[in-house]
Amino acid sequence: MAQKKCPVCGVSVKLENLERHLRNQHPRADVDLETAFTEEERREATQAKTAARPTITAKGKQWIAIVSVAVAAVLILVIWNPFGGVGPGVGQVAPNFTVATSTGATISLSDYRNSPVVLDLMDVDCGACQSEALDVLQFVYLNYSVRGVRFLSVSLIDWTGGADTPATIEQFKADHGTNWVYGMDTTARTVRNAYQVQSTPTTFILDANGVITAKAVGRAPDGYAWYAAALDALLGS
Amino acid sequence: MAGGFARGDVLLLIAVLAAFGVADAGYLTYQWYEAADSTWCDLDSYWSCSAVRESPWASVAGIPTAVVGVAGFGILLALAGAALRGTAGIGPWPTDRWILLFGILGAAVGAGLTLVEVFVIQAICILCVIGFALDLGILGLAAVLVRGSRTSRAAG
Numbered sequence: 001m002a003q004k005k006c007p008v009c010g011v012s013v014k015l016e017n018l019e020r021h022l023r024n025q026h027p028r029a030d031v032d033l034e035t036a037f038t039e040e041e042r043r044e045a046t047q048a049k050t051a052a053r054p055t056i057t058a059k060g061k062q063w064i065a066i067v068s069v070a071v072a073a074v075l076i077l078v079i080w081n082p083f084g085g086v087g088p089g090v091g092q093v094a095p096n097f098t099v100a101t102s103t104g105a106t107i108s109l110s111d112y113r114n115s116p117v118v119l120d121l122m123d124v125d126c127g128a129c130q131s132e133a134l135d136v137l138q139f140v141y142l143n144y145s146v147r148g149v150r151f152l153s154v155s156l157i158d159w160t161g162g163a164d165t166p167a168t169i170e171q172f173k174a175d176h177g178t179n180w181v182y183g184m185d186t187t188a189r190t191v192r193n194a195y196q197v198q199s200t201p202t203t204f205i206l207d208a209n210g211v212i213t214a215k216a217v218g219r220a221p222d223g224y225a226w227y228a229a230a231l232d233a234l235l236g237s
Numbered sequence: 238m239a240g241g242f243a244r245g246d247v248l249l250l251i252a253v254l255a256a257f258g259v260a261d262a263g264y265l266t267y268q269w270y271e272a273a274d275s276t277w278c279d280l281d282s283y284w285s286c287s288a289v290r291e292s293p294w295a296s297v298a299g300i301p302t303a304v305v306g307v308a309g310f311g312i313l314l315a316l317a318g319a320a321l322r323g324t325a326g327i328g329p330w331p332t333d334r335w336i337l338l339f340g341i342l343g344a345a346v347g348a349g350l351t352l353v354e355v356f357v358i359q360a361i362c363i364l365c366v367i368g369f370a371l372d373l374g375i376l377g378l379a380a381v382l383v384r385g386s387r388t389s390r391a392a393g
Contacts (some may be wrong), residue, residue: 052323053245060246064253071257071371078363126291160291160358199287218287 002044007031016045016052087196093210094119095194099154099183102169107152107183109210115150116234117206118227121191123159124172126200132219138177140227149231151180154191159200205230244385248320251336251378255314258343258371262306265290265364269301288360294353302350306368309343313375333382340376347372 002015008026015037022031037045088094098108109119120137122129141151155164162168169182185191195202198217205214205227214230222229269290289295295302313336320332327335347369354361 052325054248054321054323055243056245056249057241057243060242060249063242064246064250067250068253068257071254071367074367075257075261078367123291128291158359160288160360198285200291 002041004037004041007036015041018045087198087202088194088204088212088215090212090215092212094204094206094212096210097154097183097191097194099185099191102155102166102173102182102184104166107181109152112150112152112206113210114208115148116208116231117204117210118144118149118151118231119204119206120151120153120201121156121195121197121203122153122201123156124164124168125160125162128199128219129201130172130176132201132203133172133176133178136220136223136227139224140231141178141180144227144231144235145180147231147235149235151178152183153178153180154183154185156185156189156192156197156200157187159192159197205234207234244382245321247378247382247385248317251375251382252314252317252321254371254375254378255310255317258310258368258375259307259314261364261368261371262303262310265303265362265368266301266307269295269303283360284363285360286362286364289354289358289362289365292358292360294350294358305346306343309339309346310368310371313339313343331386333379333386337376337379337383340372340379343372344369344376 003012004015004018005011006013006018006021006026008022008029008031011021013021018036019033022029022033022036094109096108096110098106101107109117118137118140120132122133137151145151155169157164164184166184169184173179173182183191191197195204201216201219203216203220204212207213213234214226216226220226265286268286316327316332316336316339319327320336324332326332330338347365350365351369354365
C-alpha cells in the first residue's frame with residue numbers, strides 16, 4: 001500500500017488517508033492540498049478509497065428495500081394492534097362476576113349496585129398496581145368512601161410474577177393502605193376474559209346502575225384528579 | 238458472496254436491521270420508564286409487553302434490560318457503518334469478525350430472555366421477540382460475511 005510522509009509532522013500515512021490526516025491532525029497548518037499530491041498519487045489514493053469501500057449492488061438495494069418495508073410493516077402492525085380485544089367501555093354495563101375474596105367469602109359485582117363503584121383489576125406483583133394503590137387509591141378511598149363510593153379490587157392472580165394467594169393479597173392491603181374487599185379471579189380467568197384485560201391495573205368507575213362511566217388502562221392518566229373528576233361527576237358535586 | 242450479493246449489500250442489510258433493533262429496544266426502554274399506561278403491544282395476557290415489563294426480569298439494578306438491546310444494536314450499527322466506510326479491521330480482528338461476535342452475543346442474550354419469557358414470566362413481549370428475530374437475522378448475515386471473507390482470502 002503506497003504511503004507518503006506528512007509534510008507537517010513527517011509521519012508516514014497511507015496515501016488515501018493523507019488528506020484526512022492533514023485535515024484532522026493539522027487543521028491550522030497552511031498546506032495546499034492541490035499541490036500536496038502529484039497527479040499519480042491523487043489517482044492512486046482515489047483508487048484505494050474506492051477499493052476499500054464495499055460495493056452495493058442494485059439487486060442488494062432492492063432486497064434491502066423489501067426487508068426494510070417488511071420489518072417496518074411488522075412494527076407498525078404490532079403498534080397499531082388490530083387484533084387486541086377492547087373489552088367493555090364507557091356507557092356499557094360492567095359484566096357481572098362472582099368470585100371468592102381474599103378473606104374466604106364470596107362476592108358478586110351485582111352486590112355493589114345502588115352505589116358508585118371503583119372497580120380495580122390488578123395483580124399483587126405488578127409494579128404499576130403497587131404504586132397506584134400507594135400513591136393514589138388509598139387517598140381516593142379515604143376521601144370518597146365516606147361519600148358512599150364503594151371499592152372493589154379483583155386480583156387477576158397470575159398476571160405477572162408468582163400466583164397471588166389470599167395471604168399475599170392481605171399483605172398487599174396492609175402494605176398499601178387499601179383496606180377494602182379484594183376478590184380473586186377464578187382459575188378459568190372469568191374476570192380477565194369478561195373485561196378483556198390487557199394491562200394491570202385496569203380501573204373502572206361504575207355508576208349506581210353498574211354502567212361504566214370512566215375507564216383507565218394502566219395507571220390513571222392524571223392520578224388522583226382522574227378519580228376525583230369521575231366520582232365528583234357521579235356524586236353531583 | 239452468497240446468492241449474487243456483494244459484501245456491501247450484506248453490510249448495508251446488517252446496518253438496516255441494527256437500526257430497526259435500536260428503534261425497537263429504544264421504544265421498549267422508553268416504555269419501561271413510562272410505566273404501564275400504554276398497552277398497544279398487548280394482544281392478551283400471554284402476548285403482553287406489559288406483563289413482561291412489569292416482571293422482575295425487565296430490569297437489573299434499576300436499569301431496564303432493553304438498554305442492553307439499545308447498546309448491542311448500536312454497536313452492530315456502528316460496526317456495519319465502519320465496514321461500509323472501508324474500515325477493514327478494529328484492533329486485532331477484522332470488522333466482519335467483530336460483527337459476528339456481537340451478533341452471537343446479541344442472539345445469546347435474546348435467546349435467554351425469550352426462554353425466561355416463555356418458562357418463567359409465562360408471557361411474551363412481541364417487541365422483544367422482534368428484537369430477537371432481528372438479532373438472529375444479523376447473526377446469519379454476519380456468518381455469511383465471515384464465510385465470504387474466508388473464501389475470498391483462500392481464493393486470493
